[in-house]
Amino acid sequence: MKALLIGGTGTISSAITRRLAETNWEVYLLNRGNRNDDLPENVKIITADINNEAEAAEKLADMTFDVVCNFICFHPEQAERDFRLFNGKTKQYIVISSASAYHKPVRDFRITEGTTLANKYWEYSRNKIAIEELLMKHYREDGFPATIVRPSHTYSERSVPLGVHGKNGSYQVIKRIMEGKPVIIHGDGTSLWTITHNSDFAVGFTGLMGNPHAIGEAFHITSDESVTWNQIYQTIADALGVELKAYHVSSEFLADVSDYDLTGSLTGDKAQSVVFDNSKIKRIVPEFKATVHVEQGIRSTLEYVLSHPECQIEDPDFDNWCDRVIEALENAKKVLNG
Numbered sequence: 206m207k208a209l210l211i212g213g214t215g216t217i218s219s220a221i222t223r224r225l226a227e228t229n230w231e232v233y234l235l236n237r238g239n240r241n242d243d244l245p246e247n248v249k250i251i252t253a254d255i256n257n258e259a260e261a262a263e264k265l266a267d268m269t270f271d272v273v274c275n276f277i278c279f280h281p282e283q284a285e286r287d288f289r290l291f292n293g294k295t296k297q298y299i300v301i302s303s304a305s306a307y308h309k310p311v312r313d314f315r316i317t318e319g320t321t322l323a324n325k326y327w328e329y330s331r332n333k334i335a336i337e338e339l340l341m342k343h344y345r346e347d348g349f350p351a352t353i354v355r356p357s358h359t360y361s362e363r364s365v366p367l368g369v370h371g372k373n374g375s376y377q378v379i380k381r382i383m384e385g386k387p388v389i390i391h392g393d394g395t396s397l398w399t400i401t402h403n404s405d406f407a408v409g410f411t412g413l414m415g416n417p418h419a420i421g422e423a424f425h426i427t428s429d430e431s432v433t434w435n436q437i438y439q440t441i442a443d444a445l446g447v448e449l450k451a452y453h454v455s456s457e458f459l460a461d462v463s464d465y466d467l468t469g470s471l472t473g474d475k476a477q478s479v480v481f482d483n484s485k486i487k488r489i490v491p492e493f494k495a496t497v498h499v500e501q502g503i504r505s506t507l508e509y510v511l512s513h514p515e516c517q518i519e520d521p522d523f524d525n526w527c528d529r530v531i532e533a534l535e536n537a538k539k540v541l542n543g
């Protein structure tokens with residue numbers, strides 16, 4: 206079978222690319238060619254910018270696929286473009302949506318695919334909802350073979366999962382923990398969360414590819430393991446062999462004093478306690494079972510990051526912001542305590 210992955214080198218898609226390359230799939234990636242150095246040798250590259258529709262259409266003119274997967278669709282206009290490009294040229298089209306699209310604030314911590322989609326806090330999530338609605342409209346009216354996949358917090362060997370970090374990723378938080386500096390954890394750290402290793406996610410995702418029962422359906426794919434944010438940060442510190450100096454700050458305050466869109470990513474997602482019911486994906490893909498536990502995944506990720514300098518991207522602006530937030534709150538305590 207022949208698959209086209211749009212992107213194919215990111216946190217989620219890289220594990221899918223590797224898994225497909227180890228099977229009988231004929232795998233094509235369509236991307237701009239910026240991060241293709243570590244791809245399996247049998248993966249074929251189509252160099253193009255999917256957002257340049259004319260260029261993409263020219264490169265794909267004589268090609269058809271069993272499955273097309275778009276990992277970088279963020280706006281409904283991009284989904285409509287994909288409908289124009291791939292209608293009649295693929296037997297299945299899979300788009301990455303987001304579990305952040307589920308109703309926020311949470312009305313029931315138990316999340317199924319039938320949970321209402323609504324997120325007043327995060328434009329990113331509202332755009333994903335609009336993408337889903339557009340594709341399902343084309344499925345109903347035009348027979349476009351769409352499948353929706355909603356990841357939650359999926360991570361890889363290149364970055365540990367965190368609630369609060371800067372624009373350069375997670376390494377600066379790792380560095381603060383190693384240096385014994387206080388580390389900001391949103392809220393009181395007790396909200397429930399789910400993190401999923403990309404190798405586990407890839408099992409569920411590839412099981413949907415070419416699966417007729419997935420057409421016209423939506424699925425989330427997550428681990429069944431629920432942990433608190435305190436546990437996540439403590440696991441990082443334990444793996445580093447150092448003491449965690451946790452500093453808890455309300456999500457609302459963090460959002461008010463930063464330009465990191467924490468209203469969306471925290472109040473609209475990570476600060477909400479959720480537990481995902483994965484019975485639907487397990488019914489359609491019986492081989493899916495998340496096997497990488499939190500401690501195992503975090504330890505292996507830290508080993509990789511600390512042995513690969515290219516993953517150690519410092520973020521002095523974020524580091525300074527953390528220090529200023531903590532200093533401001535400590536000063537407020539002094540004033541109020543006389």
